[in-house]
Amino acid sequence: MARDEGTRPWVLEKFDPSWNEGGLLEASSFSTPFRKDREVLREYLQEVWPTVKRALKKFGVSCELNLEEGSMAVSTTRKTRDPCIVVKARDLTRLLARSVPAPQALKLLSDDDIGCDIIKIGNLIRNRKRFSMRRDRILGPNMSTLQAIEDFTGCYILVQGSTVSAMGSFRGLEQVRKIVEACIKNKKNPLSHIQELRTEREYALMMES
Incomplete structure (x- = not known):
């Protein structure tokens, strides 16, 4: 955190990968279920998943879409630097599971x-x-x-x-x-x-x- 002499006493600085060049010591993962009987949602997730996967890859997070089980999983990798990003990725999948459009939900990753x-x-x-x-x-x-x-x-x-x-x-x-x-x-x-x-x-x- 940095001191702000303006209206706010403290300002949260944007995460810099150089702060954690060694990566995370342990892997973390989350799985989010979605209603697999909703055909429109299944088709939409399948359509936007390549975009979601590319966006998460930039932050060193892997993801998997399982249409048969009706679930989305996210996990840290050796390239993950920000320890909070996997929680944002989890929230991203929770929003997608509730039909929030991908372009909107993806804003979670880049805006603190x-x-x-x-x-x-x-x-x-x-x-x-x-x-x-x-x-x-x-x-x-x-x-x-x-x-x-x-x-x-x-x-x-x-x-x-x-x-x-x-x-x-x-x-x-x-x-x-x-x-x-x-x-x-x-x-x-x-x-x-x-x-x-x-x-x-x-x-x-x-x-x-």
């Missing part, structure tokens, strides 16, 4: 300011009809509410089945989780959260001027 959060909402309410109605509130008419949440949190958001996948700053991800869980639990409407975020932004702009 971007994180991800997969919010499981299916177990927050048992009644399926109420669950569907409250999930639709997150989307809004013609996806307008979801677009507003993305705009005010600075996050990419994908609502898919019983999960909500988000990518963005850690502050933004915290806001997204708060909005989503409050909506599904029927504690607060997303529009109320959006209004609060709008007010916060306007106040911040006023203080800067």
Whole structure:
């Protein structure tokens, strides 16, 4: 870390491979399952896997797509230098398994300011009809509410089945989780959260001027 004399007390420096020229002492690997019965997802993963493989290879991470078992595996190699990259690779596969487009998911590898959060909402309410109605509130008419949440949190958001996948700053991800869980639990409407975020932004702009 380096000292920043500006607004932040500390700034996380981008990893430099020269910091760990000897590589890792032990191998680490992760496996992510996906629904192999979803033909569209299977075909998409097969199509984009060469791109994913090339991107991971640049960071010294190997990967394997098993269409028969329905899994994606990532592992460090002797060429791996960044000890955190395999965790990013794991999160990459978790996003792909939930239908996040590869160009979007791959941003995790190169940008240290971007994180991800997969919010499981299916177990927050048992009644399926109420669950569907409250999930639709997150989307809004013609996806307008979801677009507003993305705009005010600075996050990419994908609502898919019983999960909500988000990518963005850690502050933004915290806001997204708060909005989503409050909506599904029927504690607060997303529009109320959006209004609060709008007010916060306007106040911040006023203080800067």
